[in-house]
Amino acid sequence: MLRIWASACPPAWPRINRTGHRCVTGLVPAAPKRLDPSKFQDPDVTSKxxxxxxxxxxxxxxLWVNTGTLCNITCRNCYIESSPRNDALAFIAAKEVAACLDEAAALGTPLEEVGFTGGEPFLNRDLPAMLRDVLGRGLRALVLTNAMKPMMNHAAALLDLRAAFGDRLTIRVSLDHHEAALHDLERGEGTFDRTMEGLDWLSRHGFGLHVAGRAAFGGADEAEMRRGYAALFAAHGIPVDAADPVALMLFPEMDAEADVPEITEACWGILRKSPDSMMCASARMVVKRRGAAAPTVVACTLLPYDPAFEVGATLAEASRPVSLNHPHCATFCVLGGAACSR
Known part of the structure; x- marks a missing residue:
């Protein structure tokens, strides 16, 4: 089976990654500079x-919950390699999520929001029960979805949740580009239309909506991308403000093999950023590994497979500091300025 590497390759430029999997996609002809292999080796010091x-x-x-890595589609560049066959992260059960929420409450955490990601979260049949549990505790819930058939299979449950909890439930729909051809290049022929059907349905029924796209997909700058999304939303009557960086999140490309600076202690002052603004300062993700008896906690939604970012079996154990010892820490969070939630 052809497996697709999680990083974003430049267009029409096939390459073989370190695990021998071929990646073909992208929209620029030149290959990026490859990462110096001496970087990101020591959790305490940089290569310099x-x-x-x-x-x-x-x-x-x-609190993020990975519902499982199974997905109804196979994207060319999926950071977690989700597909109809990848069950490396198994379906987590509602009772296991409830136990995490109970622990968060017992610890007195300032928990405000629970996000559900995958894979495609709606393939997990426990998702509606998990959402009802989260919302019933007075928390906000966020679901990341491609808004296709798996979501529509839960239409009745979603309408019930919307009626009971209103805007405390937000659905974030993955739409890689505002043009069908480029979106379908990444996610498969016809996926743009099917996702738009789901987005239209959510809009008609008054759900809180966000959209996630890719910042530089197609070679356009961010302003041009936002104008394109704004025109698409206006044409469909979708109430998403394309100028709002939360309502429309444009994520940087993630290529773990492209060269990127290591982040040092001095960078906070140079970049005028606070470590408290990083996602891992206030978020953790619960995952259930295939064959595992119980879930575990990782520091980052982007690094569910990296053992260096597994921070504990419980939320209490997972409260330790995180060393920014991965290219995604620089590309996505520190230099890219992205975050997965509000």
Whole structure:
């Protein structure tokens, strides 16, 4: 079976990644500079011997739940390699999520929001029960979805949740580009139309909506991308403000093999950023590995497979600092300025 590497390759430029999997996609002809293999090797110091940046845990405000890596489609560039066959992360059960929420409450965490990601979360049959549990505790819930058939299979349950909890439930729909051809290049022929059908349905029924796209997909700058999305939303009557960076999140490309600077302690002052603003300062993700008896906690939604970012079997254990010892820490969070939640 052809497996697709999680990073974003430049267009029409096939390459073989370190695990031998071929990646073909992208929209620029030149290959990016490859990562110096001496980088990101030591959790404490960079390849130049400088102290690596570390993010202290300030309290759990966002809990992410990976519902499982199975997905109804196979994208060309999926950071988690989701597909109809990848069950490396198994379906997590509602009772296991409830136990995490109970622990968060017992610890007195400042938890505000629970996000559900996958895979395609709506393939997990427990998702409606998990959402009702989260919302019933007075928390906000966020679901990341491609808004296709798996979501529509839960239409009745979603309408019930919308009626009971209103805007505390937000659905974030993945739409890689505002043009069908480019979106379908990434996610498969016809996926743009099917996703738009789901987005239209959510809009008609008054759900809280966000959209996630890709910042530089197709070679356009961010302003041009936002104008394109704005025109699409206006044409369909979708109430998403394309100028709002939360309502329309445009994520940077993630290529773990492209060269990127390591983040040192000095970078906070140079970049005028606070470590408290990083996602791992206030968020953790619960995952259930295939064959595991119980879920575990990882520091970052982007790195569910990296053992260095597994921070504990419980939320209490997972409150330790995180060393920014991965290219995604630089590309996505520190330099890219992205975050998975509000």
């Amino acid at each position: 011997g400088e102290r690596r940046a570390v993010v202290a845990f300030t309290g759990l405000r966002t």
